[in-house]
Amino acid sequence: MFFHIVLERNMQLHPRHFGPHLRDKLVSKLIKDVEGTCSGRHGFVVAITGVEDVGKGLIREGTGFVTFPVKYQCVVFRPFKGEILEAVVTMVNKMGFFAEAGPVQIFVSNHLIPDDMEFQSGDVPNYTTSDGSVKIQKESEVRLKIIGTRVDATEIFCIGTIKDDFLGVISDPGAAV
Amino acid sequence: MGFPRHMTTRQPRVPLHLSLVRPIRRRWRRLGRRPACDATRHPPRPPYALSGNRNSGSPSSQCAGCCVMALQPSIEPFNRLVRLAARAFYDDVSMKGDNQPKTSRGDNRGMAVVVLDALTRYRIYIICVVSAVSLSYDLHGRSRLEFARFALEAEFAQDTRPWVREEDLAKALKLHSKQLRRILRFFEEEKLVTRDHRKENAKGTKQHNTAAAAASDGQPVTNKEGEEKVKMHTHSYCCLDYAQICDVVRYRIHRMKKKLKDELDSRNTIQHYICPSCNKRYSAFDALQLVSFTDEYFHCEICNGELVAESDKLASEEMGDGDDNARKRRREKLKDMQQRIEEQLKPLVAQLDRVKNLPAPEFGSLQTWERANIGAFPNGDLGAADSSRNSQGQYGTPMPYMGETKVEVEMLGDGVKEEGAESGKNGSELKVLPPWMIKDGMNLTKEQRGETSKASQFGENSEVKDDKKQDSKDDQSIQEEYIKAYYEALKKKHDEASNNKVKTEVDIPVSDSQSERQVGKKYKREDDDEGIEWEEQQHTGNSTETYKLADLNAEAQESGDDEDDNEWEDG
Numbered sequence: 001m002f003f004h005i006v007l008e009r010n011m012q013l014h015p016r017h018f019g020p021h022l023r024d025k026l027v028s029k030l031i032k033d034v035e036g037t038c039s040g041r042h043g044f045v046v047a048i049t050g051v052e053d054v055g056k057g058l059i060r061e062g063t064g065f066v067t068f069p070v071k072y073q074c075v076v077f078r079p080f081k082g083e084i085l086e087a088v089v090t091m092v093n094k095m096g097f098f099a100e101a102g103p104v105q106i107f108v109s110n111h112l113i114p115d116d117m118e119f120q121s122g123d124v125p126n127y128t129t130s131d132g133s134v135k136i137q138k139e140s141e142v143r144l145k146i147i148g149t150r151v152d153a154t155e156i157f158c159i160g161t162i163k164d165d166f167l168g169v170i171s172d173p174g175a176a177v
Numbered sequence: 178m179g180f181p182r183h184m185t186t187r188q189p190r191v192p193l194h195l196s197l198v199r200p201i202r203r204r205w206r207r208l209g210r211r212p213a214c215d216a217t218r219h220p221p222r223p224p225y226a227l228s229g230n231r232n233s234g235s236p237s238s239q240c241a242g243c244c245v246m247a248l249q250p251s252i253e254p255f256n257r258l259v260r261l262a263a264r265a266f267y268d269d270v271s272m273k274g275d276n277q278p279k280t281s282r283g284d285n286r287g288m289a290v291v292v293l294d295a296l297t298r299y300r301i302y303i304i305c306v307v308s309a310v311s312l313s314y315d316l317h318g319r320s321r322l323e324f325a326r327f328a329l330e331a332e333f334a335q336d337t338r339p340w341v342r343e344e345d346l347a348k349a350l351k352l353h354s355k356q357l358r359r360i361l362r363f364f365e366e367e368k369l370v371t372r373d374h375r376k377e378n379a380k381g382t383k384q385h386n387t388a389a390a391a392a393s394d395g396q397p398v399t400n401k402e403g404e405e406k407v408k409m410h411t412h413s414y415c416c417l418d419y420a421q422i423c424d425v426v427r428y429r430i431h432r433m434k435k436k437l438k439d440e441l442d443s444r445n446t447i448q449h450y451i452c453p454s455c456n457k458r459y460s461a462f463d464a465l466q467l468v469s470f471t472d473e474y475f476h477c478e479i480c481n482g483e484l485v486a487e488s489d490k491l492a493s494e495e496m497g498d499g500d501d502n503a504r505k506r507r508r509e510k511l512k513d514m515q516q517r518i519e520e521q522l523k524p525l526v527a528q529l530d531r532v533k534n535l536p537a538p539e540f541g542s543l544q545t546w547e548r549a550n551i552g553a554f555p556n557g558d559l560g561a562a563d564s565s566r567n568s569q570g571q572y573g574t575p576m577p578y579m580g581e582t583k584v585e586v587e588m589l590g591d592g593v594k595e596e597g598a599e600s601g602k603n604g605s606e607l608k609v610l611p612p613w614m615i616k617d618g619m620n621l622t623k624e625q626r627g628e629t630s631k632a633s634q635f636g637e638n639s640e641v642k643d644d645k646k647q648d649s650k651d652d653q654s655i656q657e658e659y660i661k662a663y664y665e666a667l668k669k670k671h672d673e674a675s676n677n678k679v680k681t682e683v684d685i686p687v688s689d690s691q692s693e694r695q696v697g698k699k700y701k702r703e704d705d706d707e708g709i710e711w712e713e714q715q716h717t718g719n720s721t722e723t724y725k726l727a728d729l730n731a732e733a734q735e736s737g738d739d740e741d742d743n744e745w746e747d748g
Contacts (some may be wrong), residue, residue: 094473095450095464095486107464109448111486121473148447150462159447159461 001080005042006052008071009034015064027051030070036103040151043078044103046173079104079146079158086170087160090139092125099142105157108144112161114168134169141171225434252538253421254531256297259369261424261525263293270363288352293369295350296417340373340543342414361415368425371408371418373543377407403566416546420537430522437518441511450484452477459484 009030019023030075031048038044055069079085079101087099087106096109110119110127117127117136126137136142142166162168267289271484347354364370450459450467457479459467467475467484475484540546 071279091468095217095475095484096461098468099462104466107461109461109464109486111448119473125473148462157462157465 001078003048003076003078004049004073005076006071006073007042008069009124010107011068011070023054026054026068026070026103030072034061034074038154038156040052040153042076043156044076046075046077077102079149079156081146081149083146084143085146086141086143089136089138089142092127092137094119094121097127097136099144099160106144106146106160108160108162112163115132133172136169140169143167143170193720209445254535255538258426258528258532259293259297259417259422261528262422263290265522265525266429267293289360289363290348292357293364301716340414340416340540340546343415358413368421369416369417370411372415374411374413376411378409414543420539423529423532426525430526433518437511437515441508441515449487450475451487452480452482452484454482455480557613
């Protein structure tokens with residue numbers, strides 16, 4: 001789920017940036033530092049949408065670095081248990097398949113894949129129904145439900161299932177070609 | 178719902194012919210049976226057999242002479258729910274302490290059920306002292322009045338006592354209080370029971386007891402005072418929390434079903450993997466690290482062995498071979514389990530549904546409950562304090578938390594006179610009335626026509642007393658004998674009537690005074706009504722002669738229904 005929230009961070013700026021573009025430098029450094037990171041509490045920071053407030057800088061003795069407390073608005077993405085996501089399959093093996101929903105890695109193990117889908121090894125490993133109408137392979141888009149999340153300081157990993165109503169493949173790369 | 182289970186004679190004084198025993202016993206029992214309280218079938222109410230509540234307009238006041246226990250209707254379904262839940266879920270809960278060696282105590286599984294059961298019906302022992310006046314003959318054929326006392330130990334399964342002191346409960350269950358506490362703590366965790374602890378001295382205890390007494394419990398008020406005067410003790414009280422129990426049980430069932438269903442669909446279960454060589458376990462969360470790019474399997478981080486999916490715990494016993502087979506078997510097992518759950522929990526679920534729309538009884542906290550009851554107490558009879566003896570007083574007291582629960586045991590213990598006996602018979606034709614109910618009426622009539630009484634009294638007395646001794650089945654022969662004897666006695670009396678009139682009349686005043694005194698003591702409220710009703714009584718008394726015979730027959734026939742009696746005994 002996405003949230004638009006305000007976060008705060010202390011930015012250290014090298015003295016060489018002190019000058020007329022100090023503020024721009026600060027923002028660009030903030031974006032570079034923060035976007036794409038993950039915090040266990042808020043999830044992935046997807047994008048910074050604005051800087052609310054830059055506090056007074058504090059010059060650190062010895063180094064000359066200045067610390068600015070910066071408040072910024074950002075969009076974060078945090079997966080929750082029970083949430084329905086759409087994801088792209090990245091890898092398929094006998095144990096299940098991996099998919100990505102933006103920055104989030106999701107693993108769907110084979111017992112959470114509908115029973116009528118069988119693993120087919122080969123050049124393009126895939127899960128296929130007996131009549132071959134539905135196929136899950138690399139680059140397939142699937143809709144899945146998250147049944148478990150593990151949130152680390154730097155990473156969020158999810159377990160998903162497609163064994164439920166209205167879950168499964170939503171677009172098949174093979175069919176499109 | 179219990180009615181008197183056993184009656185014991187305390188002072189059997191009059192030697193009796195055993196054959197006279199049965200009929201009265203029958204009447205006695207019918208007393209206790211609720212169906213017998215049908216107002217339409219009742220004979221005119223014997224004047225003295227009325228409880229203090231007779232004017233209250235409650236249904237019970239219509240069937241004088243019957244034990245009426247009007248339970249508040251709304252609590253029984255909840256109790257049933259608790260009992261069912263106890264059996265369903267707490268049947269095999271073992272309360273062994275962790276430090277306790279397993280062999281030291283016997284298996285105490287099932288204790289939990291017992292305790293819960295006990296909480297649903299905290300038993301109240303009521304001893305009603307019923308005194309009946311009996312006549313015995315001396316050698317001159319003079320009648321002597323004797324009082325026979327019956328202690329009627331009525332065990333009323335009542336739900337009246339929400340807050341129970343744990344010591345009392347332990348005593349009642351003959352459990353060690355520690356053991357009981359362990360069980361109760363368990364139930365507290367399970368949210369079935371609320372407990373309260375407080376430090377209190379004798380006064381506090383007494384307060385509770387008074388409250389309990391006001392709530393119609395039979396615990397003697399004075400039992401604890403002596404020891405506790407000096408020290409403060411921490412006492413624990415416990416109480417069933419019906420509202421929460423409903424929720425807890427419903428939630429528990431829901432969880433059970435959901436878990437099984439999920440398991441059946443293997444939905445929402447996170448797969449675990451195990452390394453067969455080093456037994457290291459991984460969950461699906463580790464999948465990213467376990468992926469091998471050389472083949473399709475997960476590999477152990479340590480030994481690089483191929484990981485095997487671990488099957489769910491429920492089916493783990495039969496696991497081992499091929500994936501599909503195991504899955505199939507597991508599904509079957511789960512399905513079976515699901516079915517059995519449906520089936521076995523059906524009564525419980527039904528009861529839950531029944532209870533769903535009823536307001537759960539609320540007792541409030543210990544303090545509020547006590548306050549409420551103590552508040553009610555002064556309004557009640559004085560007898561309420563002496564709860565072990567005066568049942569009427571107790572039950573006259575309204576219980577604030579339950580609405581009015583009334584248990585009225587209405588009996589008249591005093592002088593059984595001949596009229597009474599007769600009217601009793603009248604009663605038995607129509608419906609069974611215990612003879613002692615009618616006594617007072619008898620006294621009056623006896624003065625008017627004293628003769629007939631002897632025989633009947635003789636019969637009664639003997640019956641009453643031998644009741645207890647004789648548990649034999651009722652056989653027809655006994656009934657017939659009784660009837661014969663009865664007739665003979667009647668005849669005899671008629672013959673003697675003219676001769677003995679003077680003597681009996683001499684005796685009568687004594688008996689009257691005695692009986693009346695007793696009536697006055699025990700049933701104060703009834704006094705007002707006496708004058709009016711006596712006249713009715715007289716009428717019945719006069720008319721008795723003619724249909725006595727019919728009565729007797731009826732009695733004899735009716736006596737056959739022992740089965741019915743058993744019914745309420747079990748109850």
